[in-house]
Amino acid sequence: xxxxxxxxxxxxPSYACQRRTTLExxxxxxxxxxxxxxxxxxxxxxEGRGVAFRRAAAVLKxxxxxxxxxxxxxxxxxxxxxxxxxxxxxxxNGASDEVESTRQSEHFxxxxxxxxxxxxxxxxxxxxIREGIHSLxxxxxxxxxxxRAQQAGLLHYDDLNRxxxxxxxxxxxxxxxxxxxxxxxxAEVTLTGGFRRGKLTGHDVDFxxxxxxxxxxxxxxxxxxxxxxxxxxxLYEKTTRNSYLESTEGPARPASNMDRxxxxxxxxxxxxxxxxxxxxTKLWRAVRVDLVVSPISQFAFALLGWTGSKLFERxxxxxxxxxxxxxxxxxxxYDNNQSRYHRATSEEEIFAHLGLEFVPPSERNA
Ligand code: TTP
Ligand code: MN
Ligand code: MN
Ligand code: MN
Numbered sequence: 001x002x003x004x005x006x007x008x009x010x011x012x013p014s015y016a017c018q019r020r021t022t023l024e025x026x027x028x029x030x031x032x033x034x035x036x037x038x039x040x041x042x043x044x045x046x047e048g049r050g051v052a053f054r055r056a057a058a059v060l061k062x063x064x065x066x067x068x069x070x071x072x073x074x075x076x077x078x079x080x081x082x083x084x085x086x087x088x089x090x091x092x093n094g095a096s097d098e099v100e101s102t103r104q105s106e107h108f109x110x111x112x113x114x115x116x117x118x119x120x121x122x123x124x125x126x127x128x129i130r131e132g133i134h135s136l137x138x139x140x141x142x143x144x145x146x147x148r149a150q151q152a153g154l155l156h157y158d159d160l161n162r163x164x165x166x167x168x169x170x171x172x173x174x175x176x177x178x179x180x181x182x183x184x185x186x187a188e189v190t191l192t193g194g195f196r197r198g199k200l201t202g203h204d205v206d207f208x209x210x211x212x213x214x215x216x217x218x219x220x221x222x223x224x225x226x227x228x229x230x231x232x233x234x235l236y237e238k239t240t241r242n243s244y245l246e247s248t249e250g251p252a253r254p255a256s257n258m259d260r261x262x263x264x265x266x267x268x269x270x271x272x273x274x275x276x277x278x279x280x281t282k283l284w285r286a287v288r289v290d291l292v293v294s295p296i297s298q299f300a301f302a303l304l305g306w307t308g309s310k311l312f313e314r315x316x317x318x319x320x321x322x323x324x325x326x327x328x329x330x331x332x333x334y335d336n337n338q339s340r341y342h343r344a345t346s347e348e349e350i351f352a353h354l355g356l357e358f359v360p361p362s363e364r365n366a
Contacts, residue, residue, distance in 0.1 A: 007071060012062050014077040015323075016055070016315035016366035017356055019062045023198060023365050027060040027067055030087055033099045034060070037086065040102050043111040043122045054311050056083035058366040067091065110134040116161050118267070118288065119149030152236040152267055156286035160267070163201035164287050172205050172268055172289060175233055176224075180209060183223035187211045192306040193290070198362040204288035205268075208306055210299045221262045221293045228266075235286055236267040242293075259305060259330035264291040298331045300344045305330025312364040320354055328354070 013019055025031060038053035055078040060067065070088055073079055079087070089096040102108050113135060114125035133139050136157065146154065153160065173191055180187045190196075193206030209224065211217040221239055228234050242262040268287045274280070294302035305313060320328040325336040333342045333353055342353040351358045 007069065008065060009074070010063050010067075010072055010076060012059055012076060015319045016058045016062075016312050017319050017354075017359065019058075019366065020359060020363035021058065021062045021312075021366040022363055023200075025061050026065050027063060030067065030090055031057040031060050033086055033090055033096055034083060036099055036103060040108055040111075043108070043115060043125070045122060045126075051314070052078075052080055053083060056080065058311050058315075060087075061366060106134065114139070117150060117157060118153030118160055119147060120153065149236070149238065149265075156235065156267060159286035160288055162285070164203065164205060166195065166200055168270060168285075168287060169195045169202065169205045171270060172287060173207075175228070175268070176207050176209075176289075176291070179224045179227045179231075179233075180220075183227050184211065184216070184220055186213070187217070187220060190303060192292075192303065193308055196307050196361045197309065197365050199365070204290055206290045206306055207292065208299070208302055209291060209293045210296050210302075212296055214296050217293050217295050221264055221291065224291065225264055225266075228268075233268055234266055235269050237264055238266075239264040259302070261302060261330070262293045266291065300346050300350055301328075301332055302330050304347050304350055307361050307364060309364055309366050312359075312366045315366065316354070319356065324354055326354065 034053045034057040038050045038057065041047070041050035041053060059076055059078045067073060067087070068091070070084070070091065073084070073087070086096045086099060089098075107129065110129050110133075111122065111125050114120055114128055114133070115122055117136075117139075128139065128142070128144070131142070133142055133144075136154065139154070169191070173189070177189050180189050188210055190208045190210075191206070192208050193204070194202040195205060209217070209220060211220065225234070225237055225239060229237070240263050242260055266289045268289045269284050270287050272283060272285050274283060292302065292306060304316075317328050320326040320333070326342075327334040327336065328350075333344065333350060334340075335342055342350075344350045344353060348358050
């Protein structure tokens with residue numbers, strides 16, 4: 001009777017893109033645990049398991065209050081047997097043995113340390129671990145030849161593993177705007193990624209650059225990068241050319257979530273104020289910055305695709321495909337039933353084409 005009514009039951013829609021997920025998370029202990037298992041799966045080439053844990057964590061992030069008992073979760077989507085077992089253990093015992101043993105495992109710790117090097121993915125890390133390399137010192141002593149990205153990653157390891165603050169993101173925004181204004185007046189810079197979603201820290205800073213006149217964005221990246229380099233702002237950069245038009249696959253069937261814009265992965269040298277009382281003599285820090293250039297005709301799709309979160313993006317594409325027979329990429333939205341593209345000049349229009357309520361960036365933190 002009365003007691004039963006006090007148990008708050010939760011209800012959430014199946015797809016993360018149907019939900020509003022702010023940064024306020026009432027279930028951080030549970031979502032941290034599930035995210036750790038997701039990370040471990042992703043680092044171990046088990047993408048399916050990784051997605052399952054990410055989806056389960058995202059459902060808990062969207063709840064309006066803390067979970068206190070399993071019965072509250074009855075009927076919720078995306079909570080598989082495995083995730084429910086982890087949640088149960090934490091609710092009943094304060095911790096999950098599986099999560100704690102993963103966290104402490106030498107293998108997981110080594111994967112984290114090695115993939116913490118910019119330019120090192122799970123496959124490379126796994127190969128090194130099989131050779132007995134578990135630490136940066138062991139890697140340095142191994143005599144392995146590192147590529148240019150990995151060399152920069154190792155050199156700036158501590159800086160690149162220190163969260164970027166909002167203030168630092170703002171300082172970098174100023175530099176990028178200065179660069180763009182200098183080489184292409186009229187071009188526009190938009191902060192994307194986690195900072196556009198309102199996050200207070202990030203692992204990098206993401207920018208989308210476009211020009212209001214179609215075609216004027218061509219050649220922009222190399223000019224921006226040259227300017228940044230000449231002013232001494234770049235510690236590392238690697239540009240990948242736009243391959244969208246040359247591709248034979250067509251936009252409707254992107255090979256993966258990797259888009260084909262011209263992009264530049266960089267490491268910025270950011271001047272830092274000396275911390276009071278600090279003995280340090282280094283007056284700058286390294287920060288990962290992603291630059292992407294999009295033609296104005298694809299800008300809304302690029303903006304939506306680069307704002308994240310990664311799970312939100314994945315869910316948008318899954319919704320489009322499974323519920324609407326449409327193919328969404330960071331370039332376009334193709335309607336498989338009507339055999340045509342849907343145009344859009346704003347994110348709002350894309351949500352409308354997809355039959356979804358608009359979700360602002362600050363509520364895409366799934
Ligand atoms: P990230 O910068 O990796 O992630 P984030 O900004 O959400 O979080 P963090 O604070 O850790 O930096 O990616 C930002 C978005 O860019 C993400 O939603 C996916 C998108 N993206 C692509 O579309 N293509 C790509 O190749 C990559 C790497 C990212
Ligand atoms: Mn980012
Ligand atoms: Mn990024
Ligand atoms: Mn439409």
